[in-house]
Amino acid sequence: STIITTSSDYPSIHPSTDPSIHPSNLSTISYEKMSGATDSTPKFNTWSFDDACKSMSPLTPLNQAELIVGGPYGTENDGDADLVFVCHCSQGLLEGVAKELDDKLNGALSCILEENSEQYKNGSKAGSMTPTLRVIDSDADADADAKKFKRYVLVGLGLGEADDASEAAAKCGTVGRSIGKAVASRCTDEASPQLQKATILLPKKSMESASFAKEMAISFYSSLYVDNRFRGSLEAIKKPSIPARHLESVTVYTYDNDNDNDNDSKTAAKDEPQSMIDEGKTIAGGVHLARDIVNAPHNVLNSLSLADLARNIASESKDGCLTCRILDKDECEKRGMGAYLGVARASETPPQFIHMTYKSPAATTTTTKKVGIVGKGLLFDTGGYNIKTAMMELMKFDCGGAAAVLGAAKTIGALQPPGVECHFVVAACENMVNDKGIVPSDVLVASNGVTIEVLNTDAEGRLTLADALVYCDKEVGCEKIIELSTLTGSCMVALGKEVCGVFTENDDLAKELDSVSEATGESSWRMPLVKSYNDQLKSKIADINNYGTRFGGSITAGLFLQNFVDTKRVPFAHIDIAGPVWDDASGATGFGSKLVTEWIRCQGQEKE
Known part of the structure; x- marks a missing residue:
C-alpha cells in the first residue's frame, strides 16, 4: 500500500507495494531496494518515519577518463586523438609544434587564430580558447559513414614571449588550473560517443613544474564534477548529463622549441609529471568528497x-x-x-x-x-x-x-x-x-570549565x-x-x-x-x-557570552x-x-x- 503523509513533521516517503518497506521495519529507506525500481530510480538512502538516515550513499565518482603523460610530442602522436589541444604562448604567430600542425592542416589554425583574434587575443589569458576547428580525419575509411572529425583547439598559456611564458607557466599553478579547466570544459562541450581520446600539447617547461601538472589534474577532474545522486525519474525534467561521459583518456605530450633531443630529459619529462598528475587526481577525489558532503x-x-x-x-x-x-x-x-x-x-x-x-x-x-x-x-x-x-x-x-x-x-x-x-x-x-x-540566556559549561552565556x-x-x-x-x-x-x-x-x-x-x-x-x-x-x-x-553572569554585537x-x-x-x-x-x-x-x-x-x-x- 502507498505510504502518504502531508504532515510537515515527517519527511516524505516514496510509494511502495512491498510490505517490507515500512517504517516499522526499517531505520533507513533505500530507494534502490524498493519494488518497481528502475535504472532511473534514485539509489540513495533517506529517513524512515522514525529514524534518521545512517549512511550517506552513494558518492559521486571521479570521471573515468585517465590523464596520462605521453612524453615528447611527434606529429604521429595525435593520430588516434579525437580532440587536440594546442597550448601556446601569446606571441601573435604560431611557432614550433603549433606551426607544424598548422602546415599539416594547410594553414587552418592560422585562419581560426586570425578570425578570433579579438576574443582570443593570441592566448594572452591563460586558459583562453579558440572555437573548435573540425577537419575530416584523413586516416578515416573512404566510406562516408566511417569518416569522423578530428578537432583542434588553440589554448592560451598567458602573456609574454614564448620562453618567458613557458617558464612562467612552469612556476605558476594558476596556469595549470586554467588549462585543466579549459580542457574539461571543451571536452564537455564536444561530448559525444565519438569523443573518446584527447591530446594536450604543452611546452616541456610547463610540465617540468610539479605545481603545474598537479594543479592541472585537480582542475580537470574537479571541473567534470556533477552531482546527480538525487535525480529521479521525472522525464520532463532535463537532468545534467555526465560531463565527457565517453571520454577514455587525455594524453599530455610535451614539445620543446629548441628541439632538445636528450633522452634523459625526455624520460624525466614523462615520469615525474605523471606522478604529479596522479597526485592531483587523488586530491581531486578529496574535493569531490567535500562537495558531496555539503551538497x-x-x-x-x-x-x-x-x-x-x-x-x-x-x-x-x-x-x-x-x-x-x-x-x-x-x-x-x-x-x-x-x-x-x-x-x-x-x-x-x-x-x-x-x-x-x-x-x-x-x-x-x-x-x-x-x-x-x-x-x-x-x-x-x-x-x-x-x-x-x-x-x-x-x-x-x-x-x-x-x-x-x-x-x-x-x-x-x-x-x-x-x-x-x-x-x-x-x-x-x-x-x-x-x-x-x-x-537565549542559558549558561553552558565548556570542557575546560569556561562558562558561556548564550545570547543567540x-x-x-x-x-x-x-x-x-x-x-x-x-x-x-x-x-x-x-x-x-x-x-x-x-x-x-x-x-x-x-x-x-x-x-x-x-x-x-x-x-x-x-x-x-x-x-x-x-x-x-x-x-x-x-x-x-x-x-x-563580556557577560554579566558568566565568563563570556557567545555573540557580541553585529559590528x-x-x-x-x-x-x-x-x-x-x-x-x-x-x-x-x-x-x-x-x-x-x-x-x-x-x-x-x-x-x-x-x-x-x-x-x-x-x-x-x-x-x-
Whole structure:
C-alpha cells in the first residue's frame, strides 16, 4: 500500500507495494531496494518515519577518463586523438609544434587564430580558447559513414614571449588550473560517443613544474564534477548529463622549441609529471568528497551518516594509516562537553564526535609533528530559537568545515605524507528547535570549565567548536591547530564569496597558511584580532557570552574561540570559509580540502 503523509513533521516517503518497506521495519529507506525500481530510480538512502538516515550513499565518482603523460610530442602522436589541444604562448604567430600542425592542416589554425583574434587575443589569458576547428580525419575509411572529425583547439598559456611564458607557466599553478579547466570544459562541450581520446600539447617547461601538472589534474577532474545522486525519474525534467561521459583518456605530450633531443630529459619529462598528475587526481577525489558532503540534503546527511562516512574513509585508507573513533553522547558527557552537547540537545539525532587519526607507516615519535584540524560539523542549522529568517534552505552548507576536513583526511590517507601525525576532529550535530533546546540566556559549561552565556542560539557553531578545540589541545596534545568553519556572515560581507578569512595571532602560522593558499589557489586573507573587541564578549553572569554585537562579528567570533586553546603554547588559526564554500550557480565547491591537505604536507616537511 502507498505510504502518504502531508504532515510537515515527517519527511516524505516514496510509494511502495512491498510490505517490507515500512517504517516499522526499517531505520533507513533505500530507494534502490524498493519494488518497481528502475535504472532511473534514485539509489540513495533517506529517513524512515522514525529514524534518521545512517549512511550517506552513494558518492559521486571521479570521471573515468585517465590523464596520462605521453612524453615528447611527434606529429604521429595525435593520430588516434579525437580532440587536440594546442597550448601556446601569446606571441601573435604560431611557432614550433603549433606551426607544424598548422602546415599539416594547410594553414587552418592560422585562419581560426586570425578570425578570433579579438576574443582570443593570441592566448594572452591563460586558459583562453579558440572555437573548435573540425577537419575530416584523413586516416578515416573512404566510406562516408566511417569518416569522423578530428578537432583542434588553440589554448592560451598567458602573456609574454614564448620562453618567458613557458617558464612562467612552469612556476605558476594558476596556469595549470586554467588549462585543466579549459580542457574539461571543451571536452564537455564536444561530448559525444565519438569523443573518446584527447591530446594536450604543452611546452616541456610547463610540465617540468610539479605545481603545474598537479594543479592541472585537480582542475580537470574537479571541473567534470556533477552531482546527480538525487535525480529521479521525472522525464520532463532535463537532468545534467555526465560531463565527457565517453571520454577514455587525455594524453599530455610535451614539445620543446629548441628541439632538445636528450633522452634523459625526455624520460624525466614523462615520469615525474605523471606522478604529479596522479597526485592531483587523488586530491581531486578529496574535493569531490567535500562537495558531496555539503551538497547532501539533511534527510540524507546527519551526524550518524557523517560518522558512518568517516569510518568508511578510515577503513579504506592505504595500509590502514587512518583510524576513526566516534565519541557518543555519554563519552562527551564524561569529558564535560557542555557547549557542544547544549547545541545538540534539540535534535533527535544523537551527536557524534568524530576523531580520525593519521599516522604515517614510517612515523616515529622523534620525527613526527602532531597537528590538529578541526571542522565545524553542523549538518543543518535552523538557528535554534533565534530562528533564521532567510537562507535557511542553504543551511546544509553549515557542515562545510567538516567536509573540508574529511575530504583532506581521505586525501592524506592516500598520499601518506611523512613526518606528521594528524588528528581530524568534527563535533557533528544539528541545531534544531524543540522543548529540550537551549534558549537565549542559558549558561553552558565548556570542557575546560569556561562558562558561556548564550545570547543567540544562532551563534551555535562556536559552541560546538569550543569543546572540539579543547579536545585537540588538552586530550590529544596537538602542537598546532587549525580550524575551518562556515562561522559568520560578517566574513562574507568583508571578503566576499571567493576568499576565506584567517584569524591568528601567530605570524609564522599566518605565513604558512598564506603560502599554501597561494599554492592551491584557495584564496585567503589574514584578518585582525582586535583585543579591545573582547569587551563585546563580556557577560554579566558568566565568563563570556557567545555573540557580541553585529559590528566586527567575524573578529569577535575568532576572539571567542581563543578561549579554548592555549595560544601561548599552541599556534592556532581560525579559518572562516563561509563565503567560498558555496557557489550559487553550481552548489558546493569543496573549498578548504586542498588548503588543509597542502598545509599538512608542509608540516611534515618542516619537521624533517
